[in-house]
Amino acid sequence: xxxxxxxxxxxxxxxxxxxxxxxxxxxxxxxxxxxxxxxxxxxxxxxxxxxxxxxxxxxxxxxxxxxxxxxxxxxxxxxxxxxxxxxxxxxxxxxxxx
Amino acid sequence: xxxxxxxxxxxxxxxxxxxxxxxxxxxxxxxxxxxxxxxxxxxxxxxxxxxxxxxxxxxxxxxxxxxxxxxxxxxxxxxxxxxxxxxxxxxxxxxxxxxxxxxxxxxxxxxxxxxxxxxxxxxxxxxxxxxxxxxxxxxxxxxxxxxxxxxxxxxxxxxxxxxxxxxxxxxxxxxxxxxxxxxxxxxxxxxxxxxxxxxxxxxxxxxxxxxxxxxxxxxxxxxxxxxxxxxxxxxxxxxxxxxxxxxxxxxxxxxxxxxxxxxxxxxxxxxxxxxxxxxxxxxxxxxxxxxxxxxxxxxxxxxxxxxxxxxxxxxxxxxxxxxxxxxxxxxxxxxxxxxxxxxxxxxxxxxxxxxxxxxxxxxxxxxxxxxxxxxxxxxxxxxxxxxxxxxxxxxxxxxxxxxxxxxxxxxxxxxxxxxxxxxxxxxxxxxxxxxxxxxxxxxxxxxxxxxxxxxxxxxxxxxxxxxxxxxxxxxxxxxxxxxxxxxxxxxxxxxxxxxxxxxxxxxxxxxxxxxxxxxxxxxxxxxxxxxxxxxxxxxxxxxxxxxxxxxxxxxxxxxxxxxxxxxxxxxxxxxxxxxxxxxxxxxxxxxxxxxxxxxxxxxxxxxxxxxxxxxxxxxxxxxxxxxxxxxxxxxxxxxxxxxxxxxxxxxxxxxxxxxxxxxxxxxxxxxxxxxxxxxxxxxxxxxxxxxxxxxxxxxxxxxxxxxxxx
Numbered sequence: 001x002x003x004x005x006x007x008x009x010x011x012x013x014x015x016x017x018x019x020x021x022x023x024x025x026x027x028x029x030x031x032x033x034x035x036x037x038x039x040x041x042x043x044x045x046x047x048x049x050x051x052x053x054x055x056x057x058x059x060x061x062x063x064x065x066x067x068x069x070x071x072x073x074x075x076x077x078x079x080x081x082x083x084x085x086x087x088x089x090x091x092x093x094x095x096x097x098x
Numbered sequence: 099x100x101x102x103x104x105x106x107x108x109x110x111x112x113x114x115x116x117x118x119x120x121x122x123x124x125x126x127x128x129x130x131x132x133x134x135x136x137x138x139x140x141x142x143x144x145x146x147x148x149x150x151x152x153x154x155x156x157x158x159x160x161x162x163x164x165x166x167x168x169x170x171x172x173x174x175x176x177x178x179x180x181x182x183x184x185x186x187x188x189x190x191x192x193x194x195x196x197x198x199x200x201x202x203x204x205x206x207x208x209x210x211x212x213x214x215x216x217x218x219x220x221x222x223x224x225x226x227x228x229x230x231x232x233x234x235x236x237x238x239x240x241x242x243x244x245x246x247x248x249x250x251x252x253x254x255x256x257x258x259x260x261x262x263x264x265x266x267x268x269x270x271x272x273x274x275x276x277x278x279x280x281x282x283x284x285x286x287x288x289x290x291x292x293x294x295x296x297x298x299x300x301x302x303x304x305x306x307x308x309x310x311x312x313x314x315x316x317x318x319x320x321x322x323x324x325x326x327x328x329x330x331x332x333x334x335x336x337x338x339x340x341x342x343x344x345x346x347x348x349x350x351x352x353x354x355x356x357x358x359x360x361x362x363x364x365x366x367x368x369x370x371x372x373x374x375x376x377x378x379x380x381x382x383x384x385x386x387x388x389x390x391x392x393x394x395x396x397x398x399x400x401x402x403x404x405x406x407x408x409x410x411x412x413x414x415x416x417x418x419x420x421x422x423x424x425x426x427x428x429x430x431x432x433x434x435x436x437x438x439x440x441x442x443x444x445x446x447x448x449x450x451x452x453x454x455x456x457x458x459x460x461x462x463x464x465x466x467x468x469x470x471x472x473x474x475x476x477x478x479x480x481x482x483x484x485x486x487x488x489x490x491x492x493x494x495x496x497x498x499x500x501x502x503x504x505x506x507x508x509x510x511x512x513x514x515x516x517x518x519x520x521x522x523x524x525x526x527x528x529x530x531x532x533x534x535x536x537x538x539x540x541x542x543x544x545x546x547x548x549x550x551x552x553x554x555x556x557x558x559x560x561x562x563x564x565x566x567x568x569x570x571x572x573x574x575x576x577x578x579x580x581x582x583x584x585x586x587x588x589x590x591x592x593x594x595x596x597x598x599x600x601x602x603x604x605x606x607x608x609x610x611x612x613x614x615x616x617x618x619x620x621x622x623x624x625x626x627x628x629x630x631x632x633x634x635x636x637x638x639x640x641x642x643x644x645x646x647x648x649x650x651x652x653x654x655x656x657x658x659x660x661x662x663x664x665x666x667x668x669x670x671x672x673x674x675x676x677x678x679x680x681x682x683x684x685x686x687x688x689x690x691x692x693x694x695x696x697x698x699x700x701x702x703x704x705x706x707x708x709x710x711x712x713x714x715x716x717x718x719x720x721x722x723x724x725x726x727x728x729x730x731x732x733x734x735x736x737x738x739x740x741x742x743x744x745x746x747x748x749x750x751x752x753x754x755x756x757x758x759x760x761x762x763x764x765x766x767x768x769x770x771x772x773x774x775x776x777x778x779x780x781x782x783x784x785x786x787x788x789x790x791x792x793x794x795x796x797x798x799x800x801x802x803x804x805x806x807x808x
Contacts, residue, residue, distance in 0.1 A: 018712065020689070020712070020713075020716040020720075021686050021689055021716050021719075021720040022686050022687070022689060022690060049705075049709055049712070050709040050710070050712055050713050051713075052712075052713050052716035052717055052720070052777075052780065053716075053717055053720070053774060053775075053776040053777040053780055054716070054720060056767070056776050057774055057776075060767050063767075064769065064770070067769070079706075079709075080706055081706055081709040081710055081713065084710075084783065084784070085713065085780050085783075088765070088779055088780060088782075088783035089764070089765065089766070089767065089776045089779055089780060090764075090765045090766030090767060091767055093766065094766065094767050
């Protein structure tokens, strides 16, 4: 998995690969170490193949942190598998998905 | 026997016959002539003798003598009874000698009258004269005593041939007793009558004296008979000497003739026959040796039958040479054909793919045992595309080159068509029509074509008049219930029906009728029952053993018997795709290994399905490693296999009993509280069925996920 973070008006996080048991800790660590000054965070899932509950957990941790800072989180360009996981776990109702 | 000896024998025989007949005839002619001469001489002397004696009789000399002798003879006629032959003569000579002669011989005559004595000497003189004639040895005058059948001597010759008085002279009155057989003497015998007495030959003539002379009743009364003894030996000696000379001449002539015959026979016959024989032998030698044949002329110029035979022999040789040339050419041609046939056979077999093939999906074993000739059986297998594997087994009618060519054509057509159209029904339709074209020989093919989809293990197949294969699975053997279609190359535009069978957990045994129709020494067919029995015996064995078992059973059945048809068999094993692995004391890296391994086996899954499986692996294995693992003895086993349209994943682990399904599903994240607990929800949503069981102290989680229809 690769994570790319671009600071601008919006903080854009581009994830490449899978977001699963093995890779999620790295995602967690990278995001946690990041000083988020922007009001809005966009996670680009264009190159995310799939996400497991470990990934969901990482996304939820991010969501809670941003919620606490009154910042918004948007996930964009999810594929079918990710959408299915989001919908079955109710994440689709919690996250802002573009 | 050699011809030469036969001819020699013939020559000898013929010459002997000719010589013998010539000798005999000339001998007889000569003998007749010699005897004739003798008799003529004797007759002449007889004539003279008779004349003289008749004259004497007229002078009554004989009459007187007879008159004198007869009474004395009559006086004691039986004094000599019981005596015969020489004894009689001796006795007579003694008695009558005493009568007429004194002790010294002639003196006795003095006792008779002078006249009578003169008569006697006159007569004996006459008789003696006759003896001078060559061949005549003795003469005498005797009368025949008819009553006693005796010859009574009157006058015998006094002198021998040496003009001396002989001591064998028989005296008057002496008689000779005649046998019944020597009885030809009779009155009025002809002077040329012959008479044999005591081994001596006589001519005799009766002499009578006239009665009633000068009157009308003039006749002669019997007085005596004149005998002239002649020596046939005289003539015989002459004839003998002639015979000697003749024999010598004849022998020489015979030898000369035989030699001549032999030489001629050799020149005209034996020599030519030998030549003929020699040339025949030479020709035969040439024939048996490798050298080029050429006519061997016996060089016989004769115009006879042997010459004709020689001509025929030459013609025959020419015939043989041309025939031998033809045979040689034929043999060469046959050799060439044989070589080509075996090359054709090689090419044919080389055209077949390897007898065994194996990849991730297919395990295939085949065997083709061809009969002596180039046969028409073939098998083939190939991928139509990434997912579909095609297998073909077929049997062309007939044998030899036509069948082989037709086979190659069929094989090529089936493969290219199937790979081009990727449609079984269309392929068979096209191939059938193509085979119908330019098929004057009327050949056709029975074939079974199966296309197995490796994503679901389902086989589409068509049986074009071919033996239905057997399906082996779960320890059972059953005939594939495929509908029989017409043969390939039979009817134009025939529409073949394609049927579908699930080969999951099954193996398919394909064969040609050479197998079930193989016969043993008792002309029994191998038959379907034996096939089934063999397949049952190896139902649990490896695919390779199924085939080798069948081959062994067939060989045991047929024994030494040469197969008359190709026997082709093929075992197709398309095992369910399976991924299985165990991790001892795993950490999270086992999840990546499992996903990679699974994807390596189930390559045909599309990206989305692959992703879903990845998630499932991730969720389940994450849970296992996170919650069940308490020591290094912990292990996880994953067994993934395709079953029909779905894939099942079985996870076994030896942690404490735990049923993940008992955990309440979580369908929405909460703003606070635990963030996990979504795993089982996700797994359930991604598969069709999840079940848990505790078996053998292990947690077993079974997940089944249907595959989307492509």
